[in-house]
Amino acid sequence: MEETIESMICPLCGAIYDMDEYSPRITKCNHSFCLSCLSNMEDLSCPVCGLENGMLETNANIKMLDNIAILNRQLEFEDEEFIEQNVEKLLQSLCSSCQQNSPPRICKECAEQSGTIIKQTKDQQRVVTDYTAQKLSNFPFFCDECANKTHGNHETVTISKINNLFDFLQYELVREYLTHEKTIVDMYSTYSFKYRDVLKQNKIRIECGDGIDETFGRYDKELVKAYKESRKELEELRMRESKLILRQMKLHEESIKLHIIDLEVKLKQTEDENQRIEIKDSLKRLKKIEQEFIDFALECSFVQLTERDIEEIDNEIIVRMEALEAEYKKGLFVEIELEKNSKFYKFQAIRKAINALTKIAQEYNNNCFEVADEEVGPLEERKKQLKIIALAMENTEAQKDTIDSAKYEFAIYQFTKLKKFYEIENLDECWECDKSNMDATEITVKIVFLGLMHATFFPTTPGADVENLVYESFLKLGLGVDDESYFRLFLIRNNENSIVEIGIRYYLKVKNTNEILQEKYKTEGFVFLKHREVASNKYIPLMDVLNLKNGWLNDEKCTVEYGVQVESILGYDGIWKFNFYDELFDCKQKQNMISFGKKINSNYKSILHSHKQVLIHNCPHYSGSTTESHVLIPDDVVLSDLEACLQIAHGVKEVSWLLELPEVAQSQHLTNASHFIEEQLIWKEYNNEKRILLAIQHNLSRFLAVLLKSVTPEYILEIIREYECILSLEIKKMIVAKVLYGRY
Structure with a gap:
């Protein structure tokens, strides 16, 4: 259910709220x-x-x-x-x-x-x-x-x-x-806003020095020395925090540069005006954020991030990641067999640590807000008392020659004792405040390190590993005990957006030395995972799992084997799209797929794997395909263009770019894709003279009919002279009708 957004308009006067008069x-x-x-x-x-x-x-x-x-x-x-x-x-x-x-x-x-x-x-x-x-x-x-x-x-x-x-x-x-669904721009904008706030606060705190004012200056020297040493530790920690943030900013700045390059390439390749407007807006925002990162680094003159600092931080990121992953694995009841370079446990460890630290930080902040107002009063009151005591001691000193020496010494003794008491109380409270700030900064340092680990091992770049995107957006593996009686594994959809849905083929298996038991509880299936839904294995009685004789436990741990094939995704736009990059589960028989691939060094390499039944239904050319179905892709066909055409051929009725697709759809005999693309060219009003050649080259007669309405017969005659050799019979008839009768 979508969260209700409260109006920012005052219902009485109609003014928008602000931080001042209309707060x-x-x-x-x-x-x-x-x-x-x-x-x-x-x-x-x-x-x-x-x-x-x-x-x-x-x-x-x-x-x-x-x-x-x-x-x-x-x-x-x-x-x-x-x-x-x-x-x-x-x-x-x-x-x-x-x-x-x-x-x-x-x-x-x-x-x-x-x-x-x-x-x-x-x-x-x-x-x-x-x-x-x-x-x-x-x-x-x-x-x-x-x-x-x-x-x-x-x-x-x-x-x-x-x-x-x-x-x-x-x-x-x-x-x-x-x-709206948050974009890369929104993510970096949030980082920029957060970094700017923290760095500004640290700059003020560090430049303010140790905080010893005039009153503190008259304190016992040993007390002041101890306080200054404590304050120095806090400043060093804040300096470390600032360096870590600057390092994280640099990593994000590098990612932003890659996104800018990627968007600039897309802008050159895109002719759809609406899409160009969106790309230009994203470029403008990313460039502004990039400049903000650069400006923040220049403003942070109070901290210098050297190449040696960067090297030390990067090495510490790796060490901390290894320790965090090892610590996460210690607490597992089930250990999953993974490929050698899998980052599965890294991702799970980072997520768990971030959730735990975020909760601690929230509780800490809530406690600080409750205590803050209570502490300010007594501290100020004691400072006033110290000023009164100092004034009384001055007056006593001035009257030294006129009063009894015993009374004088007793008065000075009492003032000194009272002064020492207030000094200790004040410094003790300042130490407590610094200790509290130290705790808060240490929490922040840990959170920043987790952000650095995520940015290092799961970078958000245009060419990011597909595995990273799966971890971030789609699936996570879990385990649970139901009714304290049954043990189960489950796959749950990781993305919290209620629109997103994924269709997966999967299997889940808990390893057992007894293969009969292992196969009995193995689960295979196909499921559409909606919001907060899970795909689960067959429930295993918990007592059976804990009984060592049954073979489920090895060295007090369960081992899990699982496989996932993402076949389709319902995206944020509400449109289903299919996965053509992985072979279907029955790929050994190849009964229900057609593979589109290229020959590399005389070896056939499959690239995209299409659903055969759907393709045959929509594109008659493939009805005669054999069981072993392979289609050779020409070298000049761009893979993303072919994928877009296949999505259309399989019933997906949405595509961002059109002008490059007619040639691909026709060369691969994707009949319904050709018809749909032509229809979209008409409805999206690509109706200018530059498109006439496109319509002629690809025999798009309906699109050409629309284009001919806006041109003169003389212009058509020029086209006939220049492109007569490639004109189909149907196109020639249309042009003749336009020239001779002004219609077709």
């Missing part, structure tokens, strides 16, 4: 209002639910403040006039019915049925306060005449009369960020 406050009935409106309210009942005295006590809406930070971050990536330009586009929207350019209106009642609330404030202003369905720009707009015709009984509002358009479009920007 978001939340009531005990969980409704939010801006600070400005709360300050001017006379009635303390909640304006939303009517709760009596509901406005009496309010707190800062922390979650909303986080969303404000997201808004500010997103605006950093846009031009200064980005929101103003979008407001202007809305004001210039055409009527959805007659396409006339007149002041656009929106139907208030129809908008509310879709979840968009347009209301009137106390000062008679029209404001949009929330939406749950579609963006305001996606609604149909009407001119006055069409609004009266189609929405006569409904109230319509002129867009220009909505007073908070500027604020509302900012809220849309945040909502879009929170609801």
Whole structure:
């Protein structure tokens, strides 16, 4: 179920929340209002639910403040006039019915049925306060005449009369960020924001020195010396933390450079304008983040990351990874047989450690927030007392010659003892504070090291190992005991997105010296793994497993053997796609696949493995294929283009690029793919003169028919003269009809 996103618009005045005058406050009935409106309210009942005295006590809406930070971050990536330009586009929207350019209106009642609330404030202003369905720009707009015709009984509002358009479009920007599937750009943006905050704090703390002020300067020298040594340890730890963060930034910076190169190549190869816009936007954002990383490194003059530092950190990453993996394996009841260079346990160990440390960090932060306010008062009070004692000692010294020497010595003794008491109390509290900061920094250092391990062994780059992507996105292996009676293995979908689904063939086996028992509980099957669903083996009685005589345990451990074949994936776009890179499970008989491959050094090398039955049904050319089905791929065919054509041939009706595909689809006799691609070329309006040659070369008669509408007969005659040798009979008939009769 999708998490509800609270509106960032104050329901009373229509202003977007900020960190200042319109700071978001939340009531005990969980409704939010801006600070400005709360300050001017006379009635303390909640304006939303009517709760009596509901406005009496309010707190800062922390979650909303986080969303404000997201808004500010997103605006950093846009031009200064980005929101103003979008407001202007809305004001210039055409009527959805007659396409006339007149002041656009929106139907208030129809908008509310879709979840968009347009209301009137106390000062008679029209404001949009929330939406749950579609963006305001996606609604149909009407001119006055069409609004009266189609929405006569409904109230319509002129867009220009909505007073908070500027604020509302900012809220849309945040909502879009929170609801869309997070991209590589979003990931690096989060890193950048987090690193900047930590490094700035460390810079301030380190440059402030040991924190000994005037009052502390008069403390006992031995106490101050001990305190300074403690503070030095903390500063060294913060310096180490800063160096580790800088190293992680450099690793991410290297990955960003690769992504930028990859996107620049894609931009050159892509002709689809919508896709080009998306690529350009991603490039702009990645380049900004890259520059931020560079700027942060330059600003961190308080810490120098040398080549020797980098070498030492990289070596420590490897050592820590080995130790973490070994420690993880010690706690396993089941040990899985893996390939020599598998990173399975590394990934599992990192995930477990991150989850554990994150929980510790959250608990620690919660405790710190509770204690912080309690500690500030006593510390300041003791500092005041120390100043009073110092002043009293000065006065006593000034009166030394006028008072009895015994009384003088007793007074100085008492002041000194009291002063020492307060000094010890203060320094003890400062030590405790430093110890607390030391603990927090040590936790952070461990978390940063885990991030470094992940970035080193599971890099997020355009050419990242497929194994990394499987670990991150799809499957993980687990084990469990049900009802304290049965032992089982299971595969669970790792990705938390509720849309993603995967179709897998799998087998699960717990190794046993008794092969009969081993085969009895072995499980093979095919399953579509949906959100939070598992594929499990046959349940084994737990007591049987623990009984050493039954052969399940070897050196007090179980050994698991498993296999997974990912056949299809339902992606974030809601479209199923098939895996053609691995052979099907019955590949020895090859009864249900056709392999597309190339010959390398006279040896046939399979590349893509297609479902034979589906291909025969959609593409008659393959109906005569033998049991051993191989199709030779020409050297000039790009593998990704062939895969896209095969996806279409198998019923996947989505593809980002089109212009390179007709030749591949036709050369491999993928009939339905050719028809679909031609249809998409028509509907996506690739209708300009440059495409006429494409249509002629690949005999796309329907596409050509659309293109011919926009060109003159004279232009067609030039084409005939230049390309007569490649014109099919059908194309010639169409061109003759266009030239002679102006139609076809």
